[in-house]
Amino acid sequence: MTPVEQAGTKQPRVVVVGGGIIGAAIAFQCARRGAAVTLLDAGAPGGGASRVSFAWINGHGKNPRHYHDLNRRSLDMWPRFARLLDADAELTWGGEVRWAATEEGGVQLTARARQLQSWGYPIQLLEAGGLTRLEPELTPGPVTAATFTGIEGHVNAPNVVALMSARLIEQGGAIQANTPVTGFTTDGERVIAVETPSGSVACDYAVLATGPDTTAVAGLAGVRVPLYHTFGATVYTEPLPPLFTTAALVHTPRDAEPPLNIRQLADGTVVLHGGTHGELHDRSLGESEAEIDLLLMAARRYLPALDNAPIREVRRGRRPIPQDGLPIIGFSPTRPNVYLAAMHSGVTLAALTGEFAAIELLDGAEIDILAPYRPGRFEEE
Numbered sequence: 001m002t003p004v005e006q007a008g009t010k011q012p013r014v015v016v017v018g019g020g021i022i023g024a025a026i027a028f029q030c031a032r033r034g035a036a037v038t039l040l041d042a043g044a045p046g047g048g049a050s051r052v053s054f055a056w057i058n059g060h061g062k063n064p065r066h067y068h069d070l071n072r073r074s075l076d077m078w079p080r081f082a083r084l085l086d087a088d089a090e091l092t093w094g095g096e097v098r099w100a101a102t103e104e105g106g107v108q109l110t111a112r113a114r115q116l117q118s119w120g121y122p123i124q125l126l127e128a129g130g131l132t133r134l135e136p137e138l139t140p141g142p143v144t145a146a147t148f149t150g151i152e153g154h155v156n157a158p159n160v161v162a163l164m165s166a167r168l169i170e171q172g173g174a175i176q177a178n179t180p181v182t183g184f185t186t187d188g189e190r191v192i193a194v195e196t197p198s199g200s201v202a203c204d205y206a207v208l209a210t211g212p213d214t215t216a217v218a219g220l221a222g223v224r225v226p227l228y229h230t231f232g233a234t235v236y237t238e239p240l241p242p243l244f245t246t247a248a249l250v251h252t253p254r255d256a257e258p259p260l261n262i263r264q265l266a267d268g269t270v271v272l273h274g275g276t277h278g279e280l281h282d283r284s285l286g287e288s289e290a291e292i293d294l295l296l297m298a299a300r301r302y303l304p305a306l307d308n309a310p311i312r313e314v315r316r317g318r319r320p321i322p323q324d325g326l327p328i329i330g331f332s333p334t335r336p337n338v339y340l341a342a343m344h345s346g347v348t349l350a351a352l353t354g355e356f357a358a359i360e361l362l363d364g365a366e367i368d369i370l371a372p373y374r375p376g377r378f379e380e381e
Ligand SMILES: Cc1cc2nc3c(=O)[nH]c(=O)nc-3n(C[C@H](O)[C@H](O)[C@H](O)COP(=O)(O)OP(=O)(O)OC[C@H]3O[C@@H](n4cnc5c(N)ncnc54)[C@H](O)[C@@H]3O)c2cc1C
Pocket: 017, 018, 019, 020, 021, 022, 023, 024, 040, 041, 042, 043, 044, 045, 046, 047, 048, 049, 050, 051, 052, 053, 054, 055, 056, 057, 058, 179, 180, 181, 182, 209, 210, 211, 212, 213, 217, 231, 232, 233, 234, 273, 317, 318, 319, 320, 341, 342, 343, 344, 345, 346, 347, 348, 349
């Protein structure tokens, strides 16, 4: 019998460790469902990877097919999720454009677009000249293929965390910032309390959503979560006039150095992210000032409107990446009331993860499409 069943109508006590976009989404959705939720964060909620994120909501480079479908489903859930936040989440749609600069890159981009189309993803191959007709401010250089994916967008992830935190408090939940979890009290296989320097917090369920620190935090409960992290940076300009006519995001060629990702926030701030994350390579520009200069030079080459754009801030952080690249979502095989949620593309996946985790935690259901992402897959190694 689960603690919820034992408790009858009693509210289950859910302690969520980690207040990034994933932990906050689970806490928020559980509180909406009537659970007694405490959210603990070692620092300020929203101050981890979620603060640094490029926050592109997409199903673009996601393989295999089931992982693409998971991202697509979450992308489609975002508008409803944002409405629940009951304030402007700065969710910006408009789509994504990208292009290739070399013959080989063009062949690859075309093949990828064809594959995504066959999966029902609305990505269009643009005719010659179509890219600059769509985005006249761009000076793209050579274009061997170009695509537009109209359903993609981005969001202000720290703002979403702040809104979820506000709604959580309204639902009677509690948030303790600057409260690192340092251990777990167990009774047999179950965790019965989460330990912090300011005391212990009793729980029926412990949710571990500590982003790149999940391996270390789960290790305190004797749970193995194989995760690695890579460096990532985003550069924020002062607000500028609108750069794009149609799209919300631009990805410059992956086959020209350096690959850049560019988006603009509602207040005009331009966010630059240099590098790529994906199957082929995983690297980011921005670790040093010299790299930031390189990134800015490239950005001005593609978008002259960025000339002399003053830089307001550089955010640096770590991407949480499960060992096999796929999300880790579900109950620990060794600690049956510990729920794990660690993933890259956590901004895209937050809408789905929050809602699905609440169903699994509070209804005792097992969601079948989460089967490939269960923590137990690492036990067999
Ligand atoms: C540069 C960059 C670009 C990215 N671009 C995208 C993108 O375009 N689209 C996309 O979907 N995803 C993107 N991602 C990935 C995405 O941002 C992450 O997957 C997501 O933010 C992870 O959220 P999280 O809540 O799991 O982790 P975090 O946001 O890192 O939150 C974890 C929280 O746990 C807390 N914590 C840690 N240890 C403890 C402890 N012992 N006790 C209590 N609290 C603790 C931390 O303080 C932190 O607040 C990007 C990431 C980076 C870094």
